[in-house]
Structures are given as structure tokens and as C-alpha cells.
Amino acid sequence: MAPTPENTPAGPVLKLAQPLPLDSGRSLAGVQIAYETYGNLNADKSNAILICHALTGDQHVASPHPITGKPGWWIRMVGPGMPIDTDRFFVICSNVIGSCMGSSGPASMAESGAPYGMTFPVITIRDMVRAQVALVDALGIGKLHAVVGGSMGGMQALSWAANFGDRIDAALIIASTSRHSAQNIAFHEVGRQAIMADPKWNGGDYYSEGGEDPRKGGPESGLAVARMAAHITYLSEQGLTEKFGRRLQDRDAKTFGFDADFQIESYLRYQGLSFTDRFDANSYLYITRAMDYFDLAEEHGGKLADAFRGTKARFCLVSFDTDWLYPTSESRTIAHALNAAGHPVSFMELSSPFGHDSFLLDNDDLDRVVKGFIR
Amino acid sequence: MAPTPENTPAGPVLKLAQPLPLDSGRSLAGVQIAYETYGNLNADKSNAILICHALTGDQHVASPHPITGKPGWWIRMVGPGMPIDTDRFFVICSNVIGSCMGSSGPASMAESGAPYGMTFPVITIRDMVRAQVALVDALGIGKLHAVVGGSMGGMQALSWAANFGDRIDAALIIASTSRHSAQNIAFHEVGRQAIMADPKWNGGDYYSEGGEDPRKGGPESGLAVARMAAHITYLSEQGLTEKFGRRLQDRDAKTFGFDADFQIESYLRYQGLSFTDRFDANSYLYITRAMDYFDLAEEHGGKLADAFRGTKARFCLVSFDTDWLYPTSESRTIAHALNAAGHPVSFMELSSPFGHDSFLLDNDDLDRVVKGFIR
Numbered sequence: 001m002a003p004t005p006e007n008t009p010a011g012p013v014l015k016l017a018q019p020l021p022l023d024s025g026r027s028l029a030g031v032q033i034a035y036e037t038y039g040n041l042n043a044d045k046s047n048a049i050l051i052c053h054a055l056t057g058d059q060h061v062a063s064p065h066p067i068t069g070k071p072g073w074w075i076r077m078v079g080p081g082m083p084i085d086t087d088r089f090f091v092i093c094s095n096v097i098g099s100c101m102g103s104s105g106p107a108s109m110a111e112s113g114a115p116y117g118m119t120f121p122v123i124t125i126r127d128m129v130r131a132q133v134a135l136v137d138a139l140g141i142g143k144l145h146a147v148v149g150g151s152m153g154g155m156q157a158l159s160w161a162a163n164f165g166d167r168i169d170a171a172l173i174i175a176s177t178s179r180h181s182a183q184n185i186a187f188h189e190v191g192r193q194a195i196m197a198d199p200k201w202n203g204g205d206y207y208s209e210g211g212e213d214p215r216k217g218g219p220e221s222g223l224a225v226a227r228m229a230a231h232i233t234y235l236s237e238q239g240l241t242e243k244f245g246r247r248l249q250d251r252d253a254k255t256f257g258f259d260a261d262f263q264i265e266s267y268l269r270y271q272g273l274s275f276t277d278r279f280d281a282n283s284y285l286y287i288t289r290a291m292d293y294f295d296l297a298e299e300h301g302g303k304l305a306d307a308f309r310g311t312k313a314r315f316c317l318v319s320f321d322t323d324w325l326y327p328t329s330e331s332r333t334i335a336h337a338l339n340a341a342g343h344p345v346s347f348m349e350l351s352s353p354f355g356h357d358s359f360l361l362d363n364d365d366l367d368r369v370v371k372g373f374i375r
Numbered sequence: 376m377a378p379t380p381e382n383t384p385a386g387p388v389l390k391l392a393q394p395l396p397l398d399s400g401r402s403l404a405g406v407q408i409a410y411e412t413y414g415n416l417n418a419d420k421s422n423a424i425l426i427c428h429a430l431t432g433d434q435h436v437a438s439p440h441p442i443t444g445k446p447g448w449w450i451r452m453v454g455p456g457m458p459i460d461t462d463r464f465f466v467i468c469s470n471v472i473g474s475c476m477g478s479s480g481p482a483s484m485a486e487s488g489a490p491y492g493m494t495f496p497v498i499t500i501r502d503m504v505r506a507q508v509a510l511v512d513a514l515g516i517g518k519l520h521a522v523v524g525g526s527m528g529g530m531q532a533l534s535w536a537a538n539f540g541d542r543i544d545a546a547l548i549i550a551s552t553s554r555h556s557a558q559n560i561a562f563h564e565v566g567r568q569a570i571m572a573d574p575k576w577n578g579g580d581y582y583s584e585g586g587e588d589p590r591k592g593g594p595e596s597g598l599a600v601a602r603m604a605a606h607i608t609y610l611s612e613q614g615l616t617e618k619f620g621r622r623l624q625d626r627d628a629k630t631f632g633f634d635a636d637f638q639i640e641s642y643l644r645y646q647g648l649s650f651t652d653r654f655d656a657n658s659y660l661y662i663t664r665a666m667d668y669f670d671l672a673e674e675h676g677g678k679l680a681d682a683f684r685g686t687k688a689r690f691c692l693v694s695f696d697t698d699w700l701y702p703t704s705e706s707r708t709i710a711h712a713l714n715a716a717g718h719p720v721s722f723m724e725l726s727s728p729f730g731h732d733s734f735l736l737d738n739d740d741l742d743r744v745v746k747g748f749i750r
Contacts, residue, residue, distance in 0.1 A: 024631035122631040182615035182639040183607065189640045190603045192633065193647070194569055197596035221572035228565045229604050232558065237699075240557035246670060254668055256399035256497040258567065258660060262667070264557040265564045272568070285633060292637070293629060295621060324612075324699075 010066050010102055011036050011059065014138050020097075020131060023124040029111065033135050034102025035059050035094035038078065039086035041141070048141045049084060049374065050132060051093040052149030052156035055230075055287050056279055058101040061093040062086070067278050076362060083371040089145065094135050096128040096156075098286040103131070106282035107207060117282060118204035125152070125294045129159045133167065143167055146374055150174035150359035151326070152287070155294050158307075158334070162296055165311020172373055174318045174366070175359040177330035178304055178337070179295035184325065187233050188288040191226030195281045198222030204282050223281040224272030231271045236322035236355030240264060297337075304337035315345040316373040318366065320358040346373060385441050385477055386411050386434065389513050395472070395506060398499040404486065408510050409477025410434050410469035413453065414461035416516070423516045424459060424749065425507060426468040427524030427531035430605075430662050431654055433476040436468040437461070442653050451737060458746040464520065469510050471503040471531075473661040478506070481657035482582060492657060493579035500527070500669045504534045508542065518542055521749055525549035525734035526701070527662070530669050533682075533709070537671055540686025547748055549693045549741070550734040552705035553679055553712070554670035559700065562608050563663040566601030570656045573597030579657050598656040599647030606646045611697035611730030615639060672712075679712035690720040691748040693741065695733040721748060 006013055013034045019027040036059045041048060051061050051074070058065065062072040062079050078084045078091055095103035098120070106120040136144065147168050149157040154176025161171045177184070195201055198219030200209070209217025235243075244264040248254070251261065260266040297304035315338050319331040328349045335347040350365045352358035359366065381388055388409045394402040411434045416423060426436050426449070433440065437447040437454050453459045453466055470478035473495070481495040511519065522543050524532040529551020536546045552559070570576055573594030575584070584592025610618075619639040623629070626636065635641040672679035690713050694706040703724045710722040725740045727733035734741065 026631075118633075122633075179621065181612060182619040182621065182637075183610075183612045185621070185637050186603075186607045186615065186639050186643055189635075189637075189643055190600060190607065193603060193644070194572075194600045196633075197569075197600055198572065199574060225565060225569045225572055225600065228561075228568060232561045232565065237556060237558045240561065244557040246554065246557065246560070246673075256401075258493075258497075258571075258664065260564075262557075262560050262564075264561050268561055268564055269568070289633065298621075 010034065013102055014135050016131075016134055020127070020134065022121055022127045022130075024121055026121040028097070028104060028121055031097065031104045031131060031134075032102065032108070033094050033097070033104075033131050035092060035135060036061065036063060038062050038091040039089055041090040041139070045141050046143070046145060047088065048090045048092060048136070048139070048144050050136065050144050050147045050160075051078065051084070051091060052132070052147065052153035053093060053096065054149075054151040054153050055291065056275070056284075057153070058099065059093045059095045060101075062091070065278070073360065077367070077370060083367045084148065084374055089374070092135070092139070094132055096287065097131045098123045098128065098283060098290060100280035100283040105280065106204065106286055107280045115207040117207065120282070120286060122289055122293075123286060124290050125155045125159050126163055126299070128290065129156050129163060132156070132160075133164055136167070143169060146170040146172060148172040148174075148370075148374070149176070151176055151356065152291055155291065158296055161311050161313055161315070162300065162307035165308070165313060168311070168313045170314040170316070170373065172316045172318075172370065173331070173334065175320055175323050175326055175356055177326040178307075178334050179297060180292045185292045187229060188292050190229050192285055192288060194225040194229070195219050195222040195285060201281060204285075206281075219281045220276040223276050223279065223284060224269075226284060227275040228268045228272040231268060233325045234355060234357045236324065236353060238322055239354045242353055304333065305340035308338055308341040308343055311343075313343075314373075315343055316369065317345060317347040318359075318369055319349045320352045320355070321349055322353055323356040323358065325356040383409075383477070385409065388477055389510050391506075391509055395502070395509065397496055397502045397505075399496055401496040403472070403479060403496055406472065406479045406506060406509075407477065407483070408469050408472070408479075408506050410467060410510060411436065411438060412468075413437050413466040414464055416465040416514070420516050421518070421520060422463065423465045423467060423511070423514070423519050425511065425519050425522045425535075426453065426459070426466060427507070427522065427528035428468060428471065429524075429526040429528050430666065431650070431659075432528070433474065434468045434470045435476075437466070440653070448735065452742070452745060458742045459523065459749055464749070467510070467514070469507055471662065472506045473498045473503065473658060473665060475655035475658040480655065481579065481661055482655045490582040492582065495657070495661060497664055497668075498661060499665050500530045500534050501538055501674070503665065504531050504538060507531070507535075508539055511542070518544060521545040521547060523547040523549075523745075523749070524551070526551055526731065527666055530666065533671055536686050536688055536690070537675065537682035540683070540688060543686070543688045545689040545691070545748065547691045547693075547745065548706070548709065550695055550698050550701055550731055552701040553682075553709050554672060555667045560667045562604060563667050565604050567660050567663060569600040569604070570594050570597040570660060576656060579660075581656075594656045595651040598651050598654065598659060599644075601659060602650040603643045603647040606643060608700045609730060609732045611699065611728060613697055614729045617728055679708065680715035683713055683716040683718060686718075688718075689748075690718055691744065692720060692722040693734075693744055694724045695727045695730070696724055697728055698731040698733065700731040
């Protein structure tokens with residue numbers, strides 16, 4: 001019998017009655033899954049679309065973020081009359097486990113009565129998906145009309161297809177990859193080392209330092225540096241040049257000092273600092289670890305095509321020509337594996353100057369592709 | 376009258392009698408320039424080649440590093456019978472000002488009797504070259520047979536051509552650029568913020584904490600993170616995949632923890648930590664700043680070709696096809712500007728899987744190009 005979701009001020013939260021089994025061999029008791037829904041589930045429960053968020057995303061895909069007050073992160077894609085049309089579809093988005101927006105993560109209370117910190121189990125992309133399956137079960141939905149995700153969201157969509165392929169009719173994977181490359185791991189490791197090098201990280205035990213807000217009192221400086229490094233990988237060299245070039249920030253000449261003379265410096269510093277207001281450093285460690293561990297072929301005997309033999313889902317893959325984090329070649333590898341497993345697949349490389357972040361930005365071509373696929 | 380170099384246990388050091396004027400408008404008194412020479416200067420002093428080192432390089436181009444004991448950083452290029460043949464040429468390499476291997480930098484003693492720290496003036500690539508000109512003067516050399524450099528060394532070679540073009544017969548610029556891009560600045564800014572976020576940086580005032588060694592007691596954690604981030608930019612995605620892929624480090628399975636499970640993590644951690652043994656964090660701040668400020672066109676009225684109108688030097692440019700830090704397009708921009716200024720130029724893009732670092736590694740094509748140009 002599925003447990004019943006509970007409404008909290010921050011939105012509905014599902015509490016799992018049973019421990020969630022994890023890839024590590026451990027299991028996680030008392031799992032909470034915070035989520036949002038948009039639109040209405042139809043009578044035969046056939047119009048549900050699950051949207052999977054990226055590394056630092058959350059469930060607020062089409063409604064304001066409760067901390068920053070900013071609009072949902074994909075309002076250009078999800079809403080009434082939008083490419084993922086909430087007048088027609090019941091859209092679900094849940095915060096991944098390991099994160100810090102209401103789902104169980106390192107800042108959650110452990111059975112000991114103190115926050116988990118680094119005693120939280122290391123999770124995988126498949127573990128995140130297991131939690132989503134439990135949520136879909138609790139909502140009484142047998143089969144999703146589609147699972148959709150960009151970046152780490154795309155990894156989850158791939159994992160749904162590979163591990164719960166009979167529970168989805170379609171998978172839309174945008175700007176993603178079937179495995180983290182050495183360079184991907186390297187950038188994440190820089191971020192983790194930046195956090196762990198901050199004395200305020202304190203082995204992950206910093207939650208009591210910040211009073212009410214678990215994000216305060218922690219390794220904010222290290223987390224900001226981690227975000228800065230990651231942010232560079234989300235943008236293309238071309239996009240940075242167009243947006244900032246070597247333009248100076250509110251000054252006519254170089255200051256011959258270490259202030260943010262260049263606009264790009266000022267922008268990065270702001271991105272780093274503002275990130276610490278909304279994200280937990282330990283969650284950043286756990287989620288980047290899950291991404292680095294992701295290798296769908298390895299999970300299925302070393303052959304990527306074998307990951308897709310248990311599903312009859314339709315597939316659509318989208319990459320962006322200036323994305324150097326998960327370049328088009330990664331999507332092509334997935335397309336070839338899907339073809340080898342006998343699946344038809346739509347695969348499009350779209351043009352955009354904005355690198356990996358293109359999937360979040362205005363792009364008419366992407367709108368058309370999504371609308372055409374989510375039919 | 377040129378001052379006389381003085382021999383120290385770490386090699387010769389030139390002390391300038393006059394303050395060195397700087398681009399900032401300040402000047403630096405008591406400048407010391409540590410250098411090495413190889414081979415013999417001929418009677419008419421026409422066989423001198425200046426080699427300019429990169430960001431974290433030093434004067435020990437072809438002789439062991441006094442701290443690490445490792446061989447000189449370019450022994451495959453410089454030595455008897457090598458492409459830059461010390462049986463024929465008198466090779467000079469000096470530590471750039473701002474660095475920490477014997478030339479004046481933030482760890483040097485200021486007139487106050489304490490180390491400069493952040494009171495050291497912000498310097499530019501042209502300021503580094505001004506110090507080299509003073510050294511060449513002191514050695515009694517009117518004109519260099521060639522100035523040679525890779526990466527930041529290439530920027531110095533370009534600056535020689537632009538500002539002291541009548542003092543060189545030839546310039547060889549490898550894997551370099553005429554200006555730092557927004558992405559280049561962004562990566563450096565991450566490194567600087569990592570250092571400055573380390574509480575042990577202490578506003579640059581940490582030299583008294585380490586006892587004998589000014590590198591100890593400082594922001595080693597921050598400097599290690601800075602080095603890790605930079606190191607990724609020196610290698611290509613392809614090179615990282617070939618060298619490390621997703622291979623595990625001394626284990627058969629993932630540990631579901633935050634140790635260095637992957638070889639790439641272990642490698643990066645080692646690169647970061649070992650760097651702190653040989654480099655001063657404040658020097659890292661100052662030299663990255665000099666590189667970010669570098670824009671040869673801006674220095675010459677906004678038109679790169681105008682930078683090269685005052686020289687009759689021969690030019691050779693080399694880029695590597697997998698270098699994404701200073702990609703081939705940057706060398707092509709320089710080649711076009713040289714052509715526009717009426718200079719013939721040899722320009723070659725060489726193939727190598729190893730990204731920006733290729734200029735330091737075994738590459739027969741590079742050997743042939745260098746040997747053919749330095750004739």
C-alpha cells in the first residue's frame with residue numbers, strides 16, 4: 001500500500017514507509033521526497049510527465065523558488081500552452097534525494113537526532129530514480145507518458161529507461177551523457193576539494209553553526225569557488241566572449257589590483273556567492289559524486305545497448321553544438337546504442353552560442369523539438 | 376653602466392641599480408633577477424637566445440630544479456645537440472618578476488624589512504619583459520638571436536617583438552595568445568578566489584608562519600585547488616580520457632565514499648599538493664593577474680598589427696590542435712596581424728592529443744619546427 005503524501009508549507013512531501021534500497025548495498029530509512037505537480041492527472045492516469053532536475057536544480061520547475069523568490073527554473077518550457085503543456089499534462093518534479101530542497105539529504109535529521117552530514121549514504125543516479133519510482137507509485141501512476149531531463153536530469157531519464165523501462169512511454173534526454181568522462185570527474189573533484197579545503201566544512205559537520213538555516217555557518221567560501229569552477233563549464237568560450245569579452249566592470253581602466261576589474265570576474269563572484277544562499281555544500285558533494293559514478297554501460301555489463309533492451313519507450317536526444325561539458329558526441333553514443341538495441345530515436349544537435357546552459361535558455365528550436373516529441 | 380650579476384648558491388642573480396618602471400605607473404626598487412645560462416656567448420655576442428618561461432615555470436630550463444630535484448623543464452628542447460643547441464647558442468632563461476624562484480616577487484623583502492605580500496605592485500607581461508631587457512643589457516648583449524616561449528612565455532616573446540622589436544632577430548611563439556579571453560580570465564579568477572578564500576592566505580600576509588620556507592604556513596589548500604582547476608585546462612578531454620578514462624585508483628570497485636576512487640582524482644590531488652611545495656600563492660595571484668591583463672592589441676591602440684610595426688624580426692607561431700586554453704584560432708589571429716604589418720610568418724598547427732601541455736612534451740614535429748626556425 002502506497003503511503004500518502006503530506007502537504008507542508010514548502011509543498012507536498014512523500015514519506016516512504018519502507019527503507020529505500022541503494023546501489024551501495026546500504027538502505028535509507030525515513031526517506032522524504034519533496035515534489036511539485038502542475039496540471040491535473042486524467043482519469044486513466046495516462047498523462048503524467050516526470051521532469052528530472054539538474055545538479056543544483058529543484059522541484060520548482062514552474063513555480064517560484066521559496067528561498068530566492070525567482071521564477072521556476074523551466075517556466076519557458078512548462079506551463080499552460082507551453083511546449084510541455086500543463087493544460088494537457090500532469091507534470092511532476094521531485095527534488096532528488098541527496099539534495100537540500102526538502103528531500104532526504106545530508107542536511108536531514110538522521111535517526112540519531114542530528115543531521116546526517118557525511119554519514120548520509122553515497123547515492124547514485126539510479127538511487128535518485130528509485131525514489132522517483134516510489135513517488136510515482138504513491139501517486140498511483142502505473143506508467144509515465146514521458147520522463148524528461150536535461151544534464152543530470154537526462155541521466156535520470158536514461159536510468160528510468162534502463163532500469164524501469166516498462167514504466168515509461170517516452171524519454172527525452174537533453175544535453176546529457178551516458179557516463180561521466182575523466183574531464184567531467186576532474187571538474188567535480190576540483191569543486192569537492194574546494195569545499196573540503198574550507199575549514200568551515202569541518203568534515204561535513206557544520207549544521208549547528210548556522211542557527212535556523214543549515215546553509216549558513218558552513219563552507220560558503222569553498223562552495224562559492226566550486227560553483228565558480230562549475231559555472232565556467234556550463235558556458236561556451238564563444239558565449240563568454242560575446243557576453244563579457246574583456247570588458248571592464250564599472251570602471252574606465254584597469255586598477256592594477258585584485259578587485260573584479262573584468263565583468264567576467266564580477267559575474268563569476270556573484271554566481272559563486274549567490275549559490276551559497278540556496279544550496280547545501282554537503283549536498284553538492286553527494287550529488288557530484290552520484291554524477292561521477294554514473295556509467296550506464298558499466299551498470300549493464302559494459303555494453304550501453306544492453307541498458308535499453310528492457311523498454312519499448314520512444315526516445316528523443318538533443319545536444320547543443322557549443323556544449324563542451326556533454327558534447328554532441330555523447331548524445332551520438334547514446335543514439336547509436338539505442339539503434340543497436342533496436343529502438344528508433346530522434347536525435348538533434350541544436351545550434352546555440354550558450355554552451356551547456358542552452359537547455360535552460362530561450363531556444364525556439366528546442367521548444368519545437370520538445371513540443372513535437374511530447375505529443 | 377650595467378650592474379654586474381652576482382653568483383648565489385641558487386645561481387646568478389642580477390640586482391638592478393635603478394628602479395624598474397612599471398605599466399601601473401609605480402616603479403619597483405631593488406629588483407633582483409635570478410637566471411640561468413647554458414652554452415657560451417660568442418665573441419660578437421650574436422648567438423644569445425632568451426627563453427621565456429610559463430606561469431609556474433622558472434629559470435631552470437635545462438638544469439635540475441633546486442627544490443624538487445627534477446630535471447629542467449625543457450631538457451628535451453634545450454641542451455647540447457638539442458633543437459635549441461647549447462653547443463651553438465648561449466641560452467638565457469630568467470625567472471619572471473612576480474615569481475618566487477629568486478627574482479623579485481611578493482615574497483621578497485620590501486624596503487620596510489618585511490616581505491611585500493600584497494604591497495608588491497601589480498605587474499604586467501611587459502614589466503616582466505622590461506626586467507629581461509635589463510638582464511640582457513647587463514650581459515652586454517645588444518640583440519638577441521631569438522626569443523622563445525610557450526604559453527605565458529609566448530606572451531613575453533610577443534611583448535619583446537612589440538616593445539623592444541629592434542633587440543631581437545627572431546621570435547618563436549608556441550601555444551600562446553595575444554590576449555586573455557573571458558574564459559581564460561574566468562579560470563584564473565577561480566584560482567585566485569580559491570587562494571583568497573583560504574583563511575591562511577590572511578590578506579597575503581603569511582610568510583612569517585612557515586619558518587624558513589616562505590611557501591609553508593600559507594594558503595596551501597587554496598593554492599592546491601587553484602592548481603587543480605588550472606591543470607584541467609592544460610590537458611585535453613581526449614588526453615584525459617586516454618590517460619585516465621574512468622579507471623579506478625588501486626581498487627577493484629567504487630568505495631561509495633569521497634576518497635579518490637578514480638585515477639583522475641588521485642592524479643589531480645597529487646598535482647595540487649605537490650605544486651604547493653614549489654610555488655608561492657601570492658606569486659600565483661600576481662602572475663595570473665599579469666596574464667589576464669595581457670592584451671597586445673589594446674596596448675597598441677586597439678589594432679594588433681600595429682604592435683608589430685617596429686620590428687624586423689622573423690616570426691614563427693606554433694599551436695596544437697587539442698589546445699583549448701589557447702586554441703589555434705588565437706595563433707591564427709597573431710599570424711594575420713603579422714601579415715597585415717608586412718611580416719612573413721611561419722605558422723604551424725601541430726597534432727597532439729595532450730592539449731596545451733603539448734609544448735612541454737615529446738613531439739618530433741615541434742622539434743623539427745624549432746630546429747628549423749632557430750638556425
